[in-house]
Amino acid sequence: MMPMTGAIGFAGSPIDRADALRRDPARLAALIAGGEALLLELDGLAPVAAEALRWLPLKSPDAELVFLGLLDGRARFAAVPVAGDADPVLARQALWQAIEQLPAADLALYGGARSLLDWHARHRFCANCGGPTASAKGGWQRDCGACGASHFPRTDPVAIMLVEHGGKLLLGRQPRFPPGRYSALAGFVEPGETLEEAVTREVQEEAGVTVGNVRYLFSQPWPFPSQLMLACIAQAETDRLTLDAEELEDARWYTREEVALAIQAGEGPFNPPPSRAVAHTMLRWWLDQP
Amino acid sequence: MMPMTGAIGFAGSPIDRADALRRDPARLAALIAGGEALLLELDGLAPVAAEALRWLPLKSPDAELVFLGLLDGRARFAAVPVAGDADPVLARQALWQAIEQLPAADLALYGGARSLLDWHARHRFCANCGGPTASAKGGWQRDCGACGASHFPRTDPVAIMLVEHGGKLLLGRQPRFPPGRYSALAGFVEPGETLEEAVTREVQEEAGVTVGNVRYLFSQPWPFPSQLMLACIAQAETDRLTLDAEELEDARWYTREEVALAIQAGEGPFNPPPSRAVAHTMLRWWLDQP
Numbered sequence: 001m002m003p004m005t006g007a008i009g010f011a012g013s014p015i016d017r018a019d020a021l022r023r024d025p026a027r028l029a030a031l032i033a034g035g036e037a038l039l040l041e042l043d044g045l046a047p048v049a050a051e052a053l054r055w056l057p058l059k060s061p062d063a064e065l066v067f068l069g070l071l072d073g074r075a076r077f078a079a080v081p082v083a084g085d086a087d088p089v090l091a092r093q094a095l096w097q098a099i100e101q102l103p104a105a106d107l108a109l110y111g112g113a114r115s116l117l118d119w120h121a122r123h124r125f126c127a128n129c130g131g132p133t134a135s136a137k138g139g140w141q142r143d144c145g146a147c148g149a150s151h152f153p154r155t156d157p158v159a160i161m162l163v164e165h166g167g168k169l170l171l172g173r174q175p176r177f178p179p180g181r182y183s184a185l186a187g188f189v190e191p192g193e194t195l196e197e198a199v200t201r202e203v204q205e206e207a208g209v210t211v212g213n214v215r216y217l218f219s220q221p222w223p224f225p226s227q228l229m230l231a232c233i234a235q236a237e238t239d240r241l242t243l244d245a246e247e248l249e250d251a252r253w254y255t256r257e258e259v260a261l262a263i264q265a266g267e268g269p270f271n272p273p274p275s276r277a278v279a280h281t282m283l284r285w286w287l288d289q290p
Numbered sequence: 291m292m293p294m295t296g297a298i299g300f301a302g303s304p305i306d307r308a309d310a311l312r313r314d315p316a317r318l319a320a321l322i323a324g325g326e327a328l329l330l331e332l333d334g335l336a337p338v339a340a341e342a343l344r345w346l347p348l349k350s351p352d353a354e355l356v357f358l359g360l361l362d363g364r365a366r367f368a369a370v371p372v373a374g375d376a377d378p379v380l381a382r383q384a385l386w387q388a389i390e391q392l393p394a395a396d397l398a399l400y401g402g403a404r405s406l407l408d409w410h411a412r413h414r415f416c417a418n419c420g421g422p423t424a425s426a427k428g429g430w431q432r433d434c435g436a437c438g439a440s441h442f443p444r445t446d447p448v449a450i451m452l453v454e455h456g457g458k459l460l461l462g463r464q465p466r467f468p469p470g471r472y473s474a475l476a477g478f479v480e481p482g483e484t485l486e487e488a489v490t491r492e493v494q495e496e497a498g499v500t501v502g503n504v505r506y507l508f509s510q511p512w513p514f515p516s517q518l519m520l521a522c523i524a525q526a527e528t529d530r531l532t533l534d535a536e537e538l539e540d541a542r543w544y545t546r547e548e549v550a551l552a553i554q555a556g557e558g559p560f561n562p563p564p565s566r567a568v569a570h571t572m573l574r575w576w577l578d579q580p
Contacts, residue, residue, distance in 0.1 A: 011484045019495050020534070086418075086439060112482015119481070122439070125420035127413040128376075132420070140480075149376060149412070155481055157447040157518050190430075191409070191445050191516045192402015194301045195509040205309050216506040219485040226481045228447050230520075244310070 007284070009099075009276030010221045013108035015069040015076065022138040028067060031075040032058060040068070040078040045085055045114050045121075050098040053106040066116050066139025068109070078113045080135075084121030088224035099276055107276065108221075115226035116140075119153045122225075127151065158227045159198040160186035162282055163211055165236040169259060169286060170207060171270065172243075172251035180271035182252065184279040189230070199232050207251050208242025211235060217285060220278035229278040233286075260287055297574070299389075299566030300511045303398035305359040305366060312428035318357055321365040322348060330358065330368040335375055335404050335411075340388040343396040356406050356429025358399070368403045370425075374411030378514035389566055397566065398511075405516035406430075409443045412515075417441065448517045449488040450476035452572055453501055455526040459549060459576060460497060461560065462533075462541035470561035472542065474569040479520070489522050497541050498532025501525060507575060510568035519568040523576075550577055 021027055031037050038055040041048045048054055055076070058065075063079040070076070102110060116139060123142060126133050131146030142151045162184055163170035171182035187202035189195055196214040203211045211234035220229045241251055254262075254270070262268025263283050273279035311317055321327050328345040331338045338344055345366070348355075353369040360366070392400060406429060413432055416423050421436030432441045452474055453460035461472035477492035479485055486504040493501045501524035510519045531541055544552075544560070552558025553573050563569035 008484065010482070011487065013482055013487075017480070017491065023536070084418075108482065112480070115481030123417040125415065125417055127415055127417045127441070128374075130415035130420040130422070151417070152446075152478070153481055154444060155447055155479055156442075157445055188442070189445050189518055190307070190402070191405030191443055191513065192300070192303055192398065192511050194298065194511060195518065195520070197301065197303075201307065221482050221484060223481070228479055228485065230485070246313070 008218060008220050008281055009104075009278065010108050010111040010223065012104055013112055014105045015071045015109055015112075017069040018067075021070075021075075022067060022140050028138050031067075032061070032065065032077070037075040037077055039065075040076065040110075040113055042078065042081070042113075042117075044081050044083070045118055046092075046095050047098045047102065047110055050094075050101040052103060053110055064120060064135050064139070066113070066120065066135070068113055068116075071109075078117055080117055080120040080139075082121070084118040085225065086122060096274070100274065111221055111223035114223040115155070115221070116153055118223075118225045123151060154226050155221075156227050157189040157195070158186055158222070158229050159189055159195055159202055160184050160229050160231050160278060160282070161199045161203065161211075161214075162217075162231075162233040162286055163203055163207070163209065163236050164233065165239045165253065168239070168253035168255055169283075170203075170209070170236065170241075170251060171254055172206065172248040174247065175249045177249075178271065181273070182250075182254070182270040183273040183277075184231075184282055185248075185251070186229075186279075195230050195232070199234055203234065203236070206244050206247045208244075209240070210237045212237065217282065218278075220281070222278065231278055231282050256287065259283055263287065298508060298510050298571055299394075299568065300398050300401040300513065302394055303402055304395045305361045305399055305402075307359040308357075311360075311365075312357060312430050318428050321357075322351070322355065322367070327365040327367055329355075330366065330400075330403055332368065332371070332403075332407075334371050334373070335408055336382075336385050337388045337392065337400055340384075340391040342393060343400055354410060354425045354429070356403070356410065356425070358403055358406075361399075368407055370407055370410040370429075372411070374408040375515065376412060386564070390564065401511055401513035404513040405445070405511070406443055408513075408515045413441060444516050445511075446517050447479040447485070448476055448512070448519050449479055449485055449492055450474050450519050450521050450568060450572070451489045451493065451501075451504075452507075452521075452523040452576055453493055453497070453499065453526050454523065455529045455543065458529070458543035458545055459573075460493075460499070460526065460531075460541060460543055462496065462538040464537065465539045467539075468561065471563065472540075472544070472560040473563040473567075474521075474572055475538075475541070476519075476569075485520050485522070489524055493524065493526070496534050496537045498534075499530070500527045502527065507572065508568075510571070512568065521568055521572050546577065549573055553577065 126144035129147040133142040327348040416434035419437040423432040
């Protein structure tokens with residue numbers, strides 16, 4: 001059921017997260033001081049080059065550092081930028097160029113680092129009491145000195161789904177999408193529901209269609225800012241749509257031929273999701289099914 | 291592959307989340323003032339009775355209200371308690387009695403409400419700037435008046451896995467477990483990894499075992515405080531274990547007969563996870579496989 005390794009964008013990070021080191025402040029401090037560690041070079045939250053990630057020798061830091069892990073025998077760190085990015089504009093040209101061009105392993109490493117750094121930059125205060133927080137456990141935790149609360153990086157699960165009816169696939173467009181773009185419906189999994197219930201609810205809310213037989217396909221991390229995309233497929237009871245205009249500007253049923261044209265020839269009746277988005281991988285997976 | 295409906299604890303909430311109402315402050319205010327709405331009766335974050343959820347007529351509120359949704363034609367609300375519960379002690383006797391006894395639909399509704407209320411109680415301040423936040427969108431958002439940041443309820447994805455080798459199953463015990471308890475290994479999915487990568491990493495970190503062929507089984511919301519449990523199964527390359535003593539006090543391989551004794555007769559070689567925990571459902575699912 002899984003696509004081939006390497007086909008899932010932002011997956012396959014080569015780094016060893018070295019969980020035990022995070023809990024060892026003395027060893028972390030020695031790695032930072034030792035002269036062998038490397039710092040991920042970033043411009044704010046963006047890679048500085050589209051062809052490959054760049055690493056600098058780690059000098060004594062003037063910013064909060066996060067410990068990314070070990071790679072090729074060397075400790076890897078990144079520095080928390082001044083500002084995060086609460087509302088990442090996915091169409092930012094330079095960033096998208098890097099996302100399309102970075103080797104798969106670099107893209108995965110970048111995605112994890114970006115989510116973590118953005119979380120730090122936007123979580124410098126304690127949600128429980130408003131006091132300042134400080135990074136702990138190599139950047140995998142923030143602790144509040146005032147009330148003692150610990151805070152952990154967020155990863156928000158998102159249900160994203162292929163909805164089938166009579167051999168056709170339901171794709172929709174959100175108002176913020178680039179021209180012609182249609183993609184899989186998606187929504188955050190909320191407290192108190194299973195992934196499968198979230199799929200059913202989202203399709204009902206957005207397109208007014210009841211679905212059944214929800215099946216999980218595969219998953220992808222998505223670092224804008226930090227989602228876990230949980231790809232599913234479901235069967236619709238009907239092809240009659242009632243759209244929620246706030247969520248979807250349009251939604252349509254596409255044939256296999258139309259999806260194949262859009263994905264493979266780039267000249268179909270819609271502009272497909274970009275190659276490293278999970279929706280793209282889902283459409284390719286669908287075309288591969290007998 | 292899925293267990294039967296009703297077999298997954300905290301799943302199957304009967305409430306209509308009525309997403310469109312959340313975005314409509316005028317209609318929400320009318321529902322609160324209208325005299326027909328009901329308030330979930332809680333003692334802090336706990337149900338007031340173990341047999342069924344209790345509902346009170348909604349009077350003019352002296353606490354922040356969250357809109358749970360519509361049920362049996364009536365709007366349902368809950369009030370944010372003074373304090374949340376950052377470190378829920380799962381062995382709390384009265385709460386566990388309710389978890390075991392509540393009808394499935396009530397348990398699911400309670401779980402979702404509990405996660406949401408606890409999030410409000412522990413997120414009254416802005417993580418971005420430290421300013422006070424106010425509930426918005428019927429309690430499905432908090433907005434900061436100072437910096438304008440919006441915050442959303444957390445749902446943390448957790449990988450939980452059955453690890454198989456030679457027909458046996460790997461179960462471990464954490465230091466905080468009740469006496470004799472062994473359960474499935476589990477850990478939070480981190481930024482920058484897929485669910486399947488999280489499974490592989492967690493088993494490697496906790497038990498020193500390499501696994502392959504990771505497959506998703508089913509999911510369950512878990513409201514202590516707000517996890518999405520993503521149940522998987524994986525195959526171990528070896529049965530030799532190297533435990534991380536901070537994470538696991540012990541781990542062992544159990545035969546089908548031993549798991550069956552523990553789950554079905556309650557007198558096996560280990561104390562199994564409680565019936566409404568996803569690990570219990572996973573063990574039952576495993577016993578049902580041919």
